Amino acid sequence: MxxxxxxxxxALMLIFExxxxxxxxxxxxxxxxxxxxxxxxxxxxxxIILILVGALLFHFVQSD
Numbered sequence: 001m002x003x004x005x006x007x008x009x010x011a012l013m014l015i016f017e018x019x020x021x022x023x024x025x026x027x028x029x030x031x032x033x034x035x036x037x038x039x040x041x042x043x044x045x046x047x048i049i050l051i052l053v054g055a056l057l058f059h060f061v062q063s064d
Contacts, residue, residue: 021028035043 020031
């Protein structure tokens with residue numbers, strides 16, 4: 001993988017991460033408060049699911 005592709009992916013991730021707080025600041029704050037109040041098991045399971053979905057999507061996109 002070249003650096004340009006990697007940095008493009010990071011830039012796109014930052015754009016998507018910034019959309020929530022920029023467009024819906026009140027809802028975003030409520031969402032973060034809900035996350036803070038979640039138990040560790042829920043956060044861990046959510047993180048694992050996101051990693052798996054991301055890895056599968058990456059695999060399908062890369063296999064031409």
